[in-house]
Amino acid sequence: MTVPEHLSYEEAATLPCVAVTAWNALTGDGACLGTGHTVVVQGSGGVSLFALQFAKALGARVIATTSRPAKAARLRALGADEVVDYSATPDWAAEVRTLTGGRGADRIVDVAGLLHESIRAIALAGTIACVGFVGNASLPLDTGALFASGATVRTVAVGSRAQFTAMNAFIGTHGLRPVIDRVFPFDEAVDAYRHYAAGGPFGKVVVSHSHAPSGVGIPA
Ligand SMILES: NC(=O)c1ccc[n+]([C@@H]2O[C@H](COP(=O)([O-])OP(=O)(O)OC[C@H]3O[C@@H](n4cnc5c(N)ncnc54)[C@H](OP(=O)(O)O)[C@@H]3O)[C@@H](O)[C@H]2O)c1
Structure with a gap:
């Protein structure tokens, strides 16, 4: 995949x-x-x-x-x-x-x-x-x-x-890009949930491992 x-x-x-x-x-x-x-x-x-x-x-x-x-x-x-x-x-x-x-x-x-x-x-x-x-x-x-x-x-x-692949x-x-409201680093994951729960986001709220302070994460 x-x-x-x-x-x-x-x-x-x-x-x-x-x-x-x-x-x-x-x-x-x-x-x-x-x-x-x-x-x-x-x-x-x-x-x-x-x-x-x-x-x-x-x-x-x-x-x-x-x-x-x-x-x-x-x-x-x-x-x-x-x-x-x-x-x-x-x-x-x-x-x-x-x-x-x-x-x-x-x-x-x-x-x-x-x-x-x-x-x-x-x-x-x-x-x-x-x-x-x-x-x-x-x-x-x-x-x-x-x-x-x-x-x-x-x-x-x-x-x-099969649907996911298609x-x-x-x-x-079509060069589509997902709409992302905000990306939070992993150590601020709780704030990410609060941000989502507040109900105002336009687009996805993402918690990113690549922003982890340890530097251990998924390469961009
Ligand atoms: N069947 C599945 O496989 C599947 C998969 C994923 C999600 N879901 C379900 O699908 C739903 C949507 O998921 P999501 O992740 O897109 O949710 P979400 O991002 O949390 O959607 C929140 C938005 O829903 C809108 N909304 C709330 N009440 C509404 C109403 N009465 N009429 C029209 N829009 C209303 C609001 O839009 P505005 O702020 O613009 O008013 C709100 O910002 C959830 O119930 C989720 O559990 C099902």
């Missing part, structure tokens, strides 16, 4: 979990996602930022959501075509419909556990990739709405070795 040549070890360390999860969410069903399709990514967490980068590189239009206006510009800079503030606009699903001319999104990478809302935002025969539950919502599923949507709901569990090749071909 090789690291994409243009990446540092700190960048490569972000790939084995959230990146391949995002890759699986977009490509794991074998559908040809790309030009003419709209993808929704929820929030600006690790999975969503990778999903945004991959979806754009595949040629899709991306609608990102965030609760933080300051992150909206950064999401746009990363390639998001539209950004919906889900704090100011709690009915983000209706906004997605408006932004797609009533059609809905072809794919939703649901990291927030908002299936009841994603069903309202999905296009006929679209796919909702169920990835996580950061939204802490537990509204009951409207099975009638699910049936009427014609959507496929697909759960995603990280990804296979993703790394894609990253190499």
Whole structure:
């Protein structure tokens, strides 16, 4: 297993979990996602930022959501075509419909556990990739709405070795770089967790052995 040549070890360390999860969410069903399709990514967490980068590189239009206006510009800079503030606009699903001319999104990478809302935002025969539950919502599923949507709901569990290899090749071909919020040296690992827990990072928080004060670490 090789690291994409243009990446540092700190960048490569972000790939084995959230990146391949995002890759699986977009490509794991074998559908040809790309030009003419709209993808929704929820929030600006690790999975969503990778999903945004991959979806754009595949040629899709991306609608990102965030609760933080300051992150909206950064999401746009990363390639998001539209950004919906889900704090100011709690009915983000209706906004997605408006932004797609009533059609809905072809794919939703649901990291927030908002299936009841994603069903309202999905296009006929679209796919909702169920990835996580950061939204802490537990509204009951409207099975009638699910049936009427014609959507496929697909759960995603990280990804296979084959998916990881394919993703790394894609990253190499497109020269993609993981978004890193901050790198902490190993002896400040606790501060790294505090920084992440504070909820403000845009991108991955990395603990680097190569910054270890002993000088014993992975060469850059
Ligand atoms: N299935 C799998 O194999 C797999 C693999 C990896 C992770 N996961 C799961 O996927 C989820 C995301 O992981 P992650 O590492 O990307 O998380 P993360 O980096 O901790 O994501 C945090 C972000 O989630 C966003 N968020 C919180 N509540 C939200 C809501 N109600 N609607 C939309 N966005 C919301 C916020 O974005 P803003 O600040 O922009 O609002 C927040 O900054 C977690 O539940 C994780 O456990 C699953």
